[in-house]
Each structure stands twice: as structure tokens, then as C-alpha cells.
Amino acid sequence: MKLIIKILAISILIAIGIGFYFRMNNEMILGDRIIGIAVLASAFILMPIFLYVRWKGKKLSDYTFSKENMEKMRDNRRN
Template sequence: MKRIVQILFFAILIAFVVGYYFKWQDDHAMGDKIIGVAVLASAFILIPLFIYSRSKGKNIQDYMMTKENLDKMNDKKGENTENQ
């Protein structure tokens, strides 16, 4: 999965460069189309794949503001008062 995300990232980066090259060569319509496809691919394909690959195997409950997690945070604040 990591390799797929890397390949997709570099392909989108190359698409951006090619799109701006076309715009530099005064073919603005084609350059805008290439850049638009690259933006859509990064927003709807690359970012969800990246988020999925990074969050795979992690417990979502650890990152939510539940009563148990708030109690844990309050307990840790009371323990770290020696520097104050």
C-alpha cells in the first residue's frame, strides 16, 4: 500500500509539472485540464488512500474525546505538577 501511495504521489506531481509546462507553451486549455485532473486525483484518490494506509491497525477510540480518555488526561495532568 505504501508503494502505491508513493507511485501515485509522484504521478500526480509529474502531472502538475506537465500541466504547467503546457501552460508555459501557451496551450492554456490543455494545461488547465491536466492540472484539474491532477487536483481531482489527489483529492479523491491519493488523500483517502494515504489516510487509510496510515490509520490501518490503529484503534479509533484512542483518538476520540470519550469520558474515559478525558479522565486519563485529567489524571496525567495531576501527576506532572513537579515542574510548576
């Protein structure tokens, strides 16, 4: 899964570079479309896959403010 993320991230960066290349050569509409598709792919494909991989196997309750976690923080602060 990490390999897929790396390949996808590199391909998105290459697409953004190609989009700017087309914009520099007076193909503004095509360059903007390529950049836009790359940005959308990074937001709606790459980011959710990345977040899934990073959060897999972790408990969300460890990272939220609950009464138990607040008590643990108070106990750690006193020591």
C-alpha cells in the same frame, strides 16, 4: 501499498508539472485540464488511500474525547 502511494504521488506531481509546462507554451486549456485532473486524482484517489494506510490497525476511540479519555488526561495532569 506504500509503493503504490509513492508512485501515485510522483505521477501526480509530474502531471502538475506537465500541466504548467503546457500553460507556459500557450496551451492554456490543455494545461488547465491536466492540472485539474491531477488535483482531482490527489483529492479523490491519493488522499483516501493514504488515510487508509495511516489509520489501519488504530482505534479511533484512542483519539476522541470520551469520558474515559478525559479522566486519563486529568490523572496524568495531577501526576
